[in-house]
Amino acid sequence: MANKSKPIPSLVKDQELVKIRRGQIIRAAVDLFVEKGFHKTTTREIARKSGLGIGTLYEYIQSKEDVLYLVCDFIHTDVLQQLDEEMTHGHTGRDTLVNAIRDFFRVMDRMQDYVLLIYQELKSLPGEMLRYVLAKEEEITSRFERILERGIADGSLLLEPGSVKLMAHNIVVLGQMWAFRRWALGRHYTLDEYTQHQTSLILQGMQPKDQVAT
Known part of the structure; x- marks a missing residue:
C-alpha cells in the first residue's frame, strides 16, 4: 500500500x-540549499528568492523542514508518475524495463540538484517526514521489482527471483549515480550514451538466447 x-x-x-x-x-x-546548505539558509532568504514576503511564506509552510519535505515529495511523485505511466503500456517486461530505465535516468538528469539535495540533507527531516520519504524511495524500487517480475513471467528476462530486489536497487542507484557523479561522467558521456551503456550492462545475463543479439 x-x-x-x-x-x-x-x-x-x-x-x-x-x-x-x-x-x-x-x-x-x-x-x-544547494548553494549554502540547508542549515545556513534562512526562511527569510527563501521568501526573498521565491518573490514572497516572509509573512506570505508562512501562509504556505510552517518551517524550513516543511520546505525540504516538499522538495523530497515533489521529486518522488514525479518519478513514480513516470514509472507508472510506462507500466501501463502493453510492452514485454524487457521492453518496459528498457523504457523505464530511460525515463528514470531522464528524471534524475532533469532533477539532479533535487536528488543531490535529498541525499545531503535527508537527515534534517523529523521522524515522521523522514519515514515517509524513505518509504517513497522504496516505492520507486518496488516499481522496478514489478517490471523485472513481469519480464520473468513473460519470458523476456532471465533472472532468478531471489535477485529481483537487488537488481531493482542496482537500477535505482545507477540512475542516481548520474546526478552524484555527473561532474565526472559528463566529460565522457552524454545522458543518452550513459543510459545506453548502463542499460546494456543491466540486461547482460538477463536476456533469453533469442534476444541476445537484439
Missing part, C-alpha cells in the same frame, strides 16, 4: 494557488 504524504498545513484555502506558491518556494529553496 502506498504511503500517504503528511499534509503540510496552509492558511490559504485555494489549492491551485497553494500548488503554484509552493512550486515557487521549492524552486527557490533548492537553489539556496
Whole structure:
C-alpha cells in the first residue's frame, strides 16, 4: 500500500494557488540549499528568492523542514508518475524495463540538484517526514521489482527471483549515480550514451538466447 504524504498545513484555502506558491518556494529553496546548505539558509532568504514576503511564506509552510519535505515529495511523485505511466503500456517486461530505465535516468538528469539535495540533507527531516520519504524511495524500487517480475513471467528476462530486489536497487542507484557523479561522467558521456551503456550492462545475463543479439 502506498504511503500517504503528511499534509503540510496552509492558511490559504485555494489549492491551485497553494500548488503554484509552493512550486515557487521549492524552486527557490533548492537553489539556496544547494548553494549554502540547508542549515545556513534562512526562511527569510527563501521568501526573498521565491518573490514572497516572509509573512506570505508562512501562509504556505510552517518551517524550513516543511520546505525540504516538499522538495523530497515533489521529486518522488514525479518519478513514480513516470514509472507508472510506462507500466501501463502493453510492452514485454524487457521492453518496459528498457523504457523505464530511460525515463528514470531522464528524471534524475532533469532533477539532479533535487536528488543531490535529498541525499545531503535527508537527515534534517523529523521522524515522521523522514519515514515517509524513505518509504517513497522504496516505492520507486518496488516499481522496478514489478517490471523485472513481469519480464520473468513473460519470458523476456532471465533472472532468478531471489535477485529481483537487488537488481531493482542496482537500477535505482545507477540512475542516481548520474546526478552524484555527473561532474565526472559528463566529460565522457552524454545522458543518452550513459543510459545506453548502463542499460546494456543491466540486461547482460538477463536476456533469453533469442534476444541476445537484439
